[in-house]
Amino acid sequence: MREYMETTETAAAFLAALGKALTVRQGEDADLAEIVCQHILTAAPAASCVQQALEAITALAEQRASPPIAHADG
Amino acid sequence: MAEAPYILETLLLSGFRAYLEPKTFDFGTKRCLAVFAPNGSGKSSIVDALEFMFSADGTLDRLGVRAVDNQAGVVALAHNLAAEKKIPSLVAVRFKRGDKKLDGSRDAVGPLRPRPAVADAVTACFLVPPIIRGHTLRGFVEAQKAEKRYEEVARWLQLGPLVDVQRNLRALRQHTKATCMDRGALKGIDTRLAKQTANTIMAWDDAAVLAYANTIVAQVDNALSLKSLDRIDPALVTLRDRASVEDKQLGLEGLRQLRQTAAMVCEQKQGAVGGGIVTTGVIPEFELAKEAQSVAMEAEAAERHKAASAAFAELWTVAEPLFAGGAPTPINCPICATPIVDSVAGSAEGVRRHIAGHLAQVADYARAKKALDDATTTINKIHARLVAVLRALRPLLTDLYADLRAALDTYLGAVESWKGGALPDAAALKASLHQLTSKLDASIAEIQTKQGDKAYGNVVTKLEHLIELREERELSVRTLAELEKLSTALNGQAAFISGEIRKRVQSLLDTLRSPINDIYRQIQGTDARPIKLELPHEEDTTQQRLNLVVDFATNRKGVQPGGYLSDSQIHSLALALRLAAIRQFNTAAPMIVLDDIVTSYDANHRRAIAALLASNFTDFQLIVTTHDERFFHYLKDQLGETDWHFTRIIRLDADFGPRFVDHRVTDAMIEARWHAGESAANEMRQAEEEWLLQLCRDFGVNVRIRPVEKAYSYERSELAAAVEQYLRDQGLTAPLVPGVNNRFLTSLQRGAIENFGSHFQESPHGDGSKGDEQARWKEFKFFRGYFVCPKCGKTRFKHPFGMKRAVCANEGCEAQFEFTAPADPTS
Numbered sequence: 001m002r003e004y005m006e007t008t009e010t011a012a013a014f015l016a017a018l019g020k021a022l023t024v025r026q027g028e029d030a031d032l033a034e035i036v037c038q039h040i041l042t043a044a045p046a047a048s049c050v051q052q053a054l055e056a057i058t059a060l061a062e063q064r065a066s067p068p069i070a071h072a073d074g
Numbered sequence: 075m076a077e078a079p080y081i082l083e084t085l086l087l088s089g090f091r092a093y094l095e096p097k098t099f100d101f102g103t104k105r106c107l108a109v110f111a112p113n114g115s116g117k118s119s120i121v122d123a124l125e126f127m128f129s130a131d132g133t134l135d136r137l138g139v140r141a142v143d144n145q146a147g148v149v150a151l152a153h154n155l156a157a158e159k160k161i162p163s164l165v166a167v168r169f170k171r172g173d174k175k176l177d178g179s180r181d182a183v184g185p186l187r188p189r190p191a192v193a194d195a196v197t198a199c200f201l202v203p204p205i206i207r208g209h210t211l212r213g214f215v216e217a218q219k220a221e222k223r224y225e226e227v228a229r230w231l232q233l234g235p236l237v238d239v240q241r242n243l244r245a246l247r248q249h250t251k252a253t254c255m256d257r258g259a260l261k262g263i264d265t266r267l268a269k270q271t272a273n274t275i276m277a278w279d280d281a282a283v284l285a286y287a288n289t290i291v292a293q294v295d296n297a298l299s300l301k302s303l304d305r306i307d308p309a310l311v312t313l314r315d316r317a318s319v320e321d322k323q324l325g326l327e328g329l330r331q332l333r334q335t336a337a338m339v340c341e342q343k344q345g346a347v348g349g350g351i352v353t354t355g356v357i358p359e360f361e362l363a364k365e366a367q368s369v370a371m372e373a374e375a376a377e378r379h380k381a382a383s384a385a386f387a388e389l390w391t392v393a394e395p396l397f398a399g400g401a402p403t404p405i406n407c408p409i410c411a412t413p414i415v416d417s418v419a420g421s422a423e424g425v426r427r428h429i430a431g432h433l434a435q436v437a438d439y440a441r442a443k444k445a446l447d448d449a450t451t452t453i454n455k456i457h458a459r460l461v462a463v464l465r466a467l468r469p470l471l472t473d474l475y476a477d478l479r480a481a482l483d484t485y486l487g488a489v490e491s492w493k494g495g496a497l498p499d500a501a502a503l504k505a506s507l508h509q510l511t512s513k514l515d516a517s518i519a520e521i522q523t524k525q526g527d528k529a530y531g532n533v534v535t536k537l538e539h540l541i542e543l544r545e546e547r548e549l550s551v552r553t554l555a556e557l558e559k560l561s562t563a564l565n566g567q568a569a570f571i572s573g574e575i576r577k578r579v580q581s582l583l584d585t586l587r588s589p590i591n592d593i594y595r596q597i598q599g600t601d602a603r604p605i606k607l608e609l610p611h612e613e614d615t616t617q618q619r620l621n622l623v624v625d626f627a628t629n630r631k632g633v634q635p636g637g638y639l640s641d642s643q644i645h646s647l648a649l650a651l652r653l654a655a656i657r658q659f660n661t662a663a664p665m666i667v668l669d670d671i672v673t674s675y676d677a678n679h680r681r682a683i684a685a686l687l688a689s690n691f692t693d694f695q696l697i698v699t700t701h702d703e704r705f706f707h708y709l710k711d712q713l714g715e716t717d718w719h720f721t722r723i724i725r726l727d728a729d730f731g732p733r734f735v736d737h738r739v740t741d742a743m744i745e746a747r748w749h750a751g752e753s754a755a756n757e758m759r760q761a762e763e764e765w766l767l768q769l770c771r772d773f774g775v776n777v778r779i780r781p782v783e784k785a786y787s788y789e790r791s792e793l794a795a796a797v798e799q800y801l802r803d804q805g806l807t808a809p810l811v812p813g814v815n816n817r818f819l820t821s822l823q824r825g826a827i828e829n830f831g832s833h834f835q836e837s838p839h840g841d842g843s844k845g846d847e848q849a850r851w852k853e854f855k856f857f858r859g860y861f862v863c864p865k866c867g868k869t870r871f872k873h874p875f876g877m878k879r880a881v882c883a884n885e886g887c888e889a890q891f892e893f894t895a896p897a898d899p900t901s
Contacts, residue, residue: 011235018574022567029563036567040242043235050245057250057560058553065552 012043031060078172080196080663081105081695087123089156089163090182092116093731095756096161101695104719108698110706111723116732117699121669123165124697125205126151127180128197132187151182155729169196199662202230202655208670211648227607230655231582236575243568250561259550267543270536278547287540294533303537303544310537317530326521332470333514338463340504341511355507356460357500360489363453364497370446377442380435394433397426450494460489478506576609583607586654593650593690597682598643605647645674649683657690664694672705684708692717730756739764744851748844758851765858766793772871773880775800794819804879809860809893811853818857859896865889 019037023030039045039053046052083102087093093116099107111117125134133148152163166179169192178190189197228237264277275282284303291298291309294316298309340355396404403422406413419425464486471479481503488498591604603625625631639647649671656666672680684705687696700706710720722735739761747754770777775796798819801808808819862869863882870883871891880891 011233014578015235015239018571021574022570025570028567029560032560032563033567036243036246036564036571040239040246041571042239045238045242050242050249053242053246054249054253057246057564058253058557061553061556061560062549064556065549 015041015043032057035060077662079661080176080199080665081170082167082665083170083175084166084168085120085123086164086166086179087119087731088166089153089159089161090126090151090165091119091122091153092726093119094153094155094159094161094728095730097731101719104717106696106698106713106718108696108700108706108709108713108718108720109723110700110703110721111732113701115723115726117701117723118669119732120697121205121207121667121699124667126182127165127167127178127189127193128200128205130189130197132180132182132189148182148187153731157183167192196663199660201659202652204656204660204663204665205667205669206649206652206671208645208668208673211645211652211671224609227583227586227655228579230659231579231586233575233579233582236578240572240575243571247561247564247568250557250564254554254557254561260547263543263547263550267540270539270543278543280544283540283544287537290533290536294530300537303541305538305541310534313530313534313537317534326518329514329518329521333511333518335463335467335470336507336510336514339460339467340500340507342504342508353504356456356463357504360453360456360460361497361500363449363456367446367449367453370442370449374439374442374446377435377439380439393425394429397422397429453494457489457492461486464489475510478503478510481506580609583609586651586658589654589658590650593654593686594646596686596690597646597650597679602643602646605650642674642676642679645671646679653686653691657694665697666691666694667697669699670701672700672702677704680705681708681712684712688712688714730760733760741855748848751844753844754847754851758847758854762854763790766790766797768870769861770796772873772883773797773800774873804891806893808857809895811856814853818854856896860893861891862894862896863887863889864892864894 019033019041022028022041023033023037025033035053035056039049039056042049081101082105083100085099085101086096088096099120101107107120109117109120122134126132133151137147137150153161155161156163163182164179165182166177167190169176169178176192176195178192180190180193181187225237228234260278267278267283268276271283271286274286280303284300287303288299291300291313294313298312300307300309304310338355340353340357342351342353344350345352393408396408404414407417414420414422414425417425419428464482468479468482468486471482485498485500485503492498587605587607590607594605595602606625653666660666672683675683680702687698687709698709700709706720706722709718723732724735725733727733739757741761744754744757744761747757770793775793776799777792777796798808808817810817861871863871863884866882866884866887866889868882868884868887871880872883873880881888882891
């Protein structure tokens with residue numbers, strides 16, 4: 001019983017710690033890491049988590065590809 | 075402090091699978107159960123009941139939910155006679171957890187079949203499926219793919235979320251890569267480019283597109299040329315300015331509408347014949363109608379004078395037939411009686427001519443009058459149309475046409491107030507309209523000349539479409555490049571995550587390795603080669619696999635077991651995996667259900683498994699079913715009677731269910747049936763059978779050795795004959811029951827009795843009523859009362875070897891058996 005409780009807690013806690021380690025890891029793309037943590041690296045992912053993460057990655061790519069918006073009034 | 079584990083206390087099957095009548099397994103005093111039965115007797119239904127109770131969907135793996143793909147569907151859960159006999163189809167459990175008793179029941183019919191809360195709670199404790207069926211054991215070792223095995227073991231280790239992460243991460247990497255490779259957006263842009271350039275350019279090429287853009291510019295101004303396809307290119311800025319001026323002019327459609335409306339009022343144009351000027355429109359029509367009306371008025375006036383005496387027209391009309399040719403001529407005037415010959419006409423012929431002349435004058439006048447009326451109607455209609463057309467033209471005349479608008483207003487006012495007299499003067503308006511239409515014709519022609527690619531607005535629009543396409547394409551190219559970078563970064567992050575998960579999984583796998591091999595060696599012997607659970611190498615990108623390998627020999631290390639191990643070794647390996655995992659992870663609900671797991675084993679291995687259960691799982695609740703009698707005996711030999719209940723199914727009755735060798739129908743159960751208003755015929759029959767069988771055992775009667783195909787049960791007639799023979803050998807005869815002539819034992823031997831409730835009757839069958847059943851039951855109990863110890867009143871006997879007659883089984887009594895009349899026949 002004790003083993004069960006511990007392993008149950010550890011799976012979720014392990015993922016949380018892993019997410020944290022990923023986001024602060026040197027040289028990692030922080031925006032991408034945040035997407036991975038939010039959608040994938042969770043103990044209770046949404047049924048459409050892959051699709052959601054892909055949309056977020058695509059949106060990030062589009063955002064980075066778009067030229068900066070020029071403001072006429074400075 | 076950890077909570078107490080869940081222990082199954084009772085299991086009830088009612089109308090479920092092979093069990094029609096309710097059957098309760100009581101684990102209260104002995105928490106483990108071993109059931110021996112031949113195939114097809116209903117032993118697996120016990121395992122089915124537990125699988126059903128714990129299943130998520132309220133079904134069994136082999137049934138599925140729907141009756142497709144060779145699966146029988148959930149309909150097969152219920153006993154086929156349950157509905158007909160109105161027996162509820164369900165499984166009920168009672169679990170004990172410390173001092174708490176937790177009950178739950180699950181219907182086996184209906185669309186929902188919800189799992190009770192206690193089963194939810196217990197199922198949550200099963201990290202490893204607790205039910206092991208012999209026929210599925212091989213699958214884990216041989217048929218199961220490494221990926222599936224990884225998933226299953228990871229879930230045993232409570233690493234389900236990590237498996238999901240790995241699976242989702244793998245899918246995300248694949249989808250991201252596929253999105254990087256997708257050139258659909260660029261192809262779409264090429265398609266639109268081809269359409270915009272009329273298939274001149276089929277695929278994007280900066281220089282070609284710029285050249286095409288300049289061909290468009292040249293159509294409106296040869297002097298202009300784009301340096302680049304850019305919104306701020308000077309040539310495009312110039313074109314945009316010109317288009318803006320163009321936009322402020324009255325549009326072609328507006329000009330056409332104005333010209334058309336002006337022409338409806340009045341238009342001078344070249345005639346088709348002779349080349350003269352022709353004037354058309356409502357004003358000339360109005361003028362012509364006025365002329366026609368004037369002519370008609372003059373004609374009417376003249377005719378009206380000639381027909382001044384038209385007042386006599388009626389008289390002439392009446393007189394005409396009197397003087398018509400061929401008719402008898404009147405001698406005197408019919409009105410004034412003057413003789414005709416004395417009248418001015420002088421004769422009837424003279425009167426006839428006079429009348430005809432006057433009638434002709436009246437007819438001419440009538441024609442002139444009608445012509446005038448028609449002309450007046452026509453001019454009034456044209457007048458109304460003229461007013462309408464003039465009013466329609468008025469709002470179309472902008473300030474650019476102020477003079478014309480003033481002339482129109484003057485003329486319109488005069489026309490509106492016209493009452494039929496002289497026409498308003500239209501000369502000024504007609505001249506202005508003529509100027510207008512000439513001017514409009516010139517403007518329209520100019521615009522039409524510039525239509526198509528030559529219009530500035532159109533050119534600017536086309537250029538801007540091309541610029542939009544260029545911008546869109548560049549954005550797509552940049553986005554794909556960014557996606558490529560993100561995909562690469564994602565691979566790196568996935569490798570990091572996967573590596574961390576790998577370390578975690580491997581460390582937990584290592585905890586399983588030792589117990590698995592302990593169990594495996596216990597079954598297969600101490601020299602059995604160790605089994606290893608291995609993840610792929612670290613650099614392998616497909617980490618979500620679990621290899622099950624064995625060092626079979628020095629030159630066969632790390633090989634798949636399926637290729638080298640024997641059938642029983644593979645079974646042992648699979649069994650060891652499951653049992654070790656259950657042992658390690660299912661401590662919150664320490665239950666193991668084993669259904670026919672020894673089919674592949676020889677006698678030594680069966681004994682080894684029995685020993686394994688006896689030594690390693692004493693703190694578990696085990697439920698074992700087997701059709702292997704030898705294994706059943708090994709279990710009995712090695713497992714303690716304190717914790718274990720051993721029983722056999724002797725047969726399967728289609729209208730009852732499995733019959734257990736130790737099943738007892740009590741008198742109270744029979745009374746309860748009657749109390750519930752139900753028939754107790756089956757219970758009576760079973761109670762009487764059980765009593766007879768027990769008596770045979772106690773007396774140690776001689777029975778025929780059964781044929782091999784009927785090894786498990788004795789027929790009533792055989793038992794009855796054996797008892798009677800035994801009594802006869804003892805010099806005893808069972809007394810008659812008062813008021814009944816038939817002898818119970820004799821009736822049974824004759825085989826004439828189908829229903830135990832009627833065996834004392836003259837008629838072989840009772841009427842089946844409740845009263846009849848009760849009468850028969852009372853008689854049977856009286857007969858049973860003869861088999862009571864005359865000294866202590868106990869009902870069990872024994873016949874020790876060497877003694878002449880059976881004695882009371884009560885150790886303090888051991889009085890010799892003899893018939894004694896029951897003191898109370900109903901007791």
